[in-house]
Amino acid sequence: MSKGYCSALLIGAVALIHMGLAQAGAIDDAVRRGVLKVGTTPTYMPFEMTDKQGRIVGFEIDLLKVMSQALGVELELVAVPYTELVEGLQAKKFDLIGSGMTVTQERNIKLNFSDSFIVVGQSVLLHPSLMGKVTSVEDLDDASYRIATTEGTTGDAAARRFLGAARLSSFATPEEGVRQVVQGKADAFVHDAPYNLIALSRPENSALLALEQPFTFEPLAFGLKKGDFDSLNWINHFLNQVAQDGTYDRLHDKWFKETAWMAEID
Template sequence: MIKRYCSALLMGAVALIHGALVQAGALDDAVRRGVLKVGTTPTYVPFEMTDKQGRIVGFEVDLLHAMSRALGVELELVAVPYTELLSGLMARKFDLIGSGMTVTQERNLKLNFSDSFIVVGQTVLLHPRLAGKVASIEDLDEAGYRIATTEGTTAQAAAQRFLGAARLSSFATPEEGVRQVVSGVADAFIHDAPYNLIAMTRPENQALLALEQPFTYEPLAFGLKKGDYDSLNWINHFLNQVAQDGTYDRLYDKWFKDTDWMAEVD
């Protein structure tokens, strides 16, 4: 009887420990490990990109560095293709997604999002031959137009939604999509407004035209596994704190108002 009672107590203790581990959030794991692992695709200028030394830098990366310092841990960026971010999170290859990800209803069914840290929208870059012919996204919805987007992004989804009559092609990186327009293979490229604005400043792209008014509303946020409300709570409070103490404004000015960083990026 005593032996059975002790066994029951032991099994109960094991169950409690197991339950505690299951309920531990991603940030709790990061603190225990001493490292915050973040999945990212470093092709989204100026949010995450690779500099000439091979380091991943950018506005969102700087936010993640500030987040790691607040947690008292190191930051480890895990670079994966954009289409593998969700599966990587589910497979616990990293603790959260920090990769310029737009909050959508479809994605929100598969993961939880933090509060948005910035709102962007899709804009259009045009080949010069379309000067005077295209003044809005609606003007591109014709079978004769070839539209380039980046695979797996909300730009691709927006093109499918607004440009059903046009011929759509997707590419692995936004740089490839822009090159399609520069070379004349495509008529237009659709991507987030911050990226397109900066792409227009590059010498090889300066002949392109732009429809600068965004035609979508897209909040960007950090993504975590569903049910990790403790981590979400901490991140949301962190975002509020950096918005209030001037950290966010300082980083925003560095990446969106100054241009010094461009000389360090390929």
């Protein structure tokens, strides 16, 4: 065998090794470094939020903790504004997005999504002055109504789609959107149903009314970089496993049926 041929084989082998490393997915990277980095926006009760000790907690966070344990790695949460999640993932600031993100066709062009871990929908909170005047979301599609949403969310997109005739304003956090209605600066707030139901339980929001029936169908999932099919495969099998062994039901009941956690939220 000639030296030139040996050199060619060696160069080819090195190239294949580097190619394999370059194509390693988020899960492989997390295992290699011993840390799973997840981008999240902790303003979405009960999925991800900040407690009185400044810790990020919630249903999705608990799922991610179990995921990290299954991988044998630590969990590192990287808090960023919701509108910066996709950009942060693409810039490799974290391995995946775990932030109550709805799977949409527009987002799916930029991301790959895991199987959905829960399905929610948009609902509406109303100012008490609208009692008897507004009985459906269609009633709000009028220029006389002021609608508040959260910037960059599917609630914002749904309001623009279904309530185009109304006067729409988006805010950085859902808390600010609800506050606009409480203070009479907006007539209604559009956001995911689980958040709105919990917001109603807070004393400062108790006077608000609710159109409780969701008017959209929205699956939530983990977001990964395009082409990271190995990581998608692992996460989908993980979601199936926790659904079968009772872990998912236990966490779901903790955050959606029990209320003890509310006393710990800032």
